[in-house]
Amino acid sequence: MTGEHASAVVDRVRFFIGGEWVDPHGSDRQRVVEAATGEEFAVAALGDEVDIDRAVRAARNALNGPWGRTSAGERSAVMRRFAQALRDRGEAASVLVTRENGMPIGLSRAMNGQAPAATLDLYADLIDRLAIEDVRPSALGSTIVRREPVGVVGGIVPWNYPLTLAMSKVAPALAAGCTVVLKPSPDTALDSYILADAAIEAGLPDGVLNIVLADRDPGMSMVRHPEIDKIAFTGSTEAGRIIGAECGRLIRRCSLELGGKSAAIFLADGDIDTFLAGTPTALLQNNSQTCTTQSRVLVDRRRYAEVVDALAEHARHLVVGDPLDERTECGPMASERHLERVLGYIELGKSESRLVAGGGTVDGLDRGWFVQPTVFADVDNGSRLAQEEVFGPVFAVIPFDSDDEAVRIANDSNYGLAGSVWTADEERGLELSRRIRTGTIGVNYYSTDLGAPFGGMKDSGIGREFGPEGLNGYFEYKSIYASNRWLS
Structure with missing residues (x-):
């Protein structure tokens, strides 16, 4: 690889939790190996259940704090700043993912340099135009149908399109007013922290986005964590069955974007x-x-x-x-x-x-x-x-x-x-x-x-991402029964 490709890479040995870079609980490390050469070029810290717990609790505190009271306009403004900060890092992100997983650089520029920012802008625009409350006539007066954030979201993403798939969860979650704990794949250990750098620059409030690199067992601890309200998973059908079964046992919302044989x-x-x-x-x-x-x-x-x-x-x-x-x-x-x-x-x-x-x-x-x-x-x-x-x-x-x-x-x-x-x-x-x-x-x-729903039938998953439909999984719907004075 040329010097310009190698120079910008740094080790990531701390996690992004509560708006800060924090030391991991344990000492496990992930070697980052270049797909085209088989050579190590960086290391990253691997988290455990303690790190996941800290991140989930930081996300809960942020949800209970000012972020949980933000307006759609306030959220869309910070999301647009977030998008611009990602665009400024687009080339570095593209090259990094290509080194991690072998994605051809032209595709990487589209999927890692452009798509994450475009997804943030898409959901910023959607939430700006969406009515949070809808008043309907009822037999005894009116019913106010209200959209509220589902809560703390655990996002689990694979190695093949790491930044696009992370943002397919982060962007609609932020638009809806949720907070997020993101668990990337150890096979692409570095790139997700570019999201953290951009979030800091954009002024995303502390704890709204938390990132902990971890393997499967800590990931399952997040699925089971009592403070998690929804799991958004992309990965294999085999893993999706395990996660879906656990979410079913816990009566926990989940979306599963799984495999294909098209x-x-x-x-x-x-x-x-x-x-x-x-x-x-x-x-x-x-x-x-x-x-x-x-x-x-x-x-x-x-x-x-x-x-x-x-x-x-x-x-x-x-x-x-x-x-x-x-x-x-x-x-x-x-x-x-x-x-x-x-x-x-x-x-x-x-x-x-x-x-x-x-x-x-x-x-x-x-x-x-x-x-x-x-x-x-x-x-x-x-x-x-x-x-x-x-x-x-x-x-x-x-x-x-x-x-x-x-x-x-x-x-x-x-x-x-x-x-x-x-x-x-x-x-x-x-x-x-x-x-x-x-x-x-x-x-x-x-x-x-990006403007249309994406997802599968049968063993290819449950739920949809992207498009306006991608917001639905991050809302709870509440019906408030009231008098007819609220009807226009």
């Missing part, structure tokens, strides 16, 4: 060039370490051989390499552990299907955790390769003979998060999209929209 449906009239041009967001975004990756490619049998050959050729010519290089199209996997997981699925695919591209590590890239973009053909939709989330650039191509069969195969999954339809007839594509049991789907492209 389908891209290529119809007989689809355009291959359009499809290949759409793969950076539909199939390959963030080296396919993305829950919306459409790793099942369903192709009309009349075009099957043509599409298999084109996708395989496309995969062979993707530029795999240093994610800080603007030319790179596919960077490394985020960790050695994750690389081994992806390679395991590739070996499984070789025993079940026909390998047509890729199939192993990358020659000449001996440092870091690189894998070849890999395409398997003639995949059975009932196989593990087609049913389990690989979370890497490994694609299963499956033929179909009719629209009804394509819909059946697409829906034959425990997941329902994303998808796409590729066709010259957009009306036909929209009709098929309406039949797929999934939370998001595109016709001839796939791109998430």
Whole structure:
């Protein structure tokens, strides 16, 4: 890495709690290792249950203090300052996340340099326009329906889009008047503290946002903490089941944004060039370490051989390499552990299907955790390769003979998060999209929209983030029965 990329990185050995940098309770440390080189470049403190408890109590004190009495206008003003402070740090944040998890730098600039600030501005605008109270006529007078903050929010975020996914929880929580304890993933140990630096500059009141880096056990202590009112989690379906079960036992609000095994449906009239041009967001975004990756490619049998050959050729010519290089199209996997997981699925695919591209590590890239973009053909939709989330650039191509069969195969999954339809007839594509049991789907492209709800069906989660709908999970609704004098 060049000197300019390495110079701005600092160790993070204290936590952001109650508006201050505080020493951790224990002495555990997380080595921060660069995905493209496998070399350590920083360390961060790891928290325990005592650190989580301190952060939750700081958040409760802030909620019971002045922040709990702020107006929507006061909150939106500080959120806009917060957004600007993040923009000022956008390039540093982008480079840091790319070093942590291998995200190509162009995508990182969008997802870590721009999206967090844009999300804050979105919810600042929404809360400015939202009526906190709505008066309705009733049989005996009127009912005032009031929105109130759900309370203290525990946000748990993964390593693949750490700043965007953190802000998908922090921004609506702040807009609603909640306070937050954020627990980032140890695999991206440094970047969340940029949020703390920006919050200090913006004048966010003490305790409104608290950040403690911790592993799973302390994270579960936050889920169980008696002063937590809501858990907002993004991560694996396996972890989501455990968190959701615990929240159910405690009668605690939760939102769960989980895994996916989505389908891209290529119809007989689809355009291959359009499809290949759409793969950076539909199939390959963030080296396919993305829950919306459409790793099942369903192709009309009349075009099957043509599409298999084109996708395989496309995969062979993707530029795999240093994610800080603007030319790179596919960077490394985020960790050695994750690389081994992806390679395991590739070996499984070789025993079940026909390998047509890729199939192993990358020659000449001996440092870091690189894998070849890999395409398997003639995949059975009932196989593990087609049913389990690989979370890497490994694609299963499956033929179909009719629209009804394509819909059946697409829906034959425990997941329902994303998808796409590729066709010259957009009306036909929209009709098929309406039949797929999934939370998001595109016709001839796939791109998430901050202004629209995002989330999944089935095992892909509960609740929605982004858009106006993303605010709902951070409010409690109270009905106040009153006389008719409040009716306009």
